[in-house]
Structures are given as C-alpha cells and as structure tokens.
C-alpha cells in the first residue's frame with residue numbers, strides 16, 4: 762500500500778481529466794475552464810490552470826505548445842504527433858507510427874542521449890480547404 766496523499770485525485774482533477782478525455786480538440790486552459798465550470802460552477806480559472814500544470818507535471822495529461830500560441834492540453838499521453846491548421850488554428854492528432862528512428866539519427870549526430878522529440882505538422886485542414894475551393898458557399 763503506497764501513500765496516496767500526494768497523488769490523491771481530487772474531485773477537481775477528476776473532473777478536469779474526465780472533461781479533457783471527452784474531446785480531441787486539444788483545448789487551451791481557458792477552454793478547459795469553460796468545460797469544467799459546467800460541472801463545478803464555483804471553480805476558478807487559477808485553480809484550473811494550477812491543476813492542469815500539476816497534472817501535466819505528473820504525466821496524467823500532456824501539455825503541448827503549438828505554433829507559439831497558448832498552451833493546449835491533451836488527455837492522450839502516449840507519444841503522438843499533432844497537426845495544426847494554419848487557417849483556423851485547430852490541432853488534430855495524427856494517427857501514424859511514432860518515428861523512433863529519428864531519435865537514433867539525432868543521437869548519432871549530436872552524441873546526446875535522446876529521450877524524445879516533438880514534431881508539429883502544419884497545413885490546411887479539410888474544412889478550410891473546402892471553404893477555399895468554393896468561395897460562393899460563404
């Protein structure tokens with residue numbers, strides 16, 4: 762039996778985790794706050810920020826930085842790639858194999874011990890591509 766005092770899942774964190782797991786949109790802290798507030802009307806934005814940071818530090822969730830904008834959060838913690846739409850700013854997961862080969866290549870080149878890498882793909886999402894193709898639909 763280990764002590765669970767530090768890692769105790771508070772109700773707040775439980776709700777944050779549940780709400781985050783419901784979406785694949787990689788919400789910002791503000792967006793998480795809006796989702797969580799529907800269930801915990803008295804929660805403050807600062808509390809949500811703090812909990813998100815703590816949860817990211819402990820590996821419960823992923824904190825991602827895309828395009829130098831606001832940090833976004835992800836309940837999927839396994840290594841995966843993200844793609845960001847340059848038009849509307851949405852961030853999606855890409856369901857492709859994580860490329861461990863490039864860690865080896867980077868290690869050979871830099872003589873570092875490589876633990877991980879981050880790649881952010883950018884492009885134009887199908888919705889925005891369609892909009893651009895049919896100017897009359899707007």
Ligand SMILES: [Zn+2]
Nearest residue numbers: 846849886889
């Ligand atoms: Zn788009």
Ligand SMILES: [Zn+2]
Nearest residue numbers: 835837843854
């Ligand atoms: Zn993701």
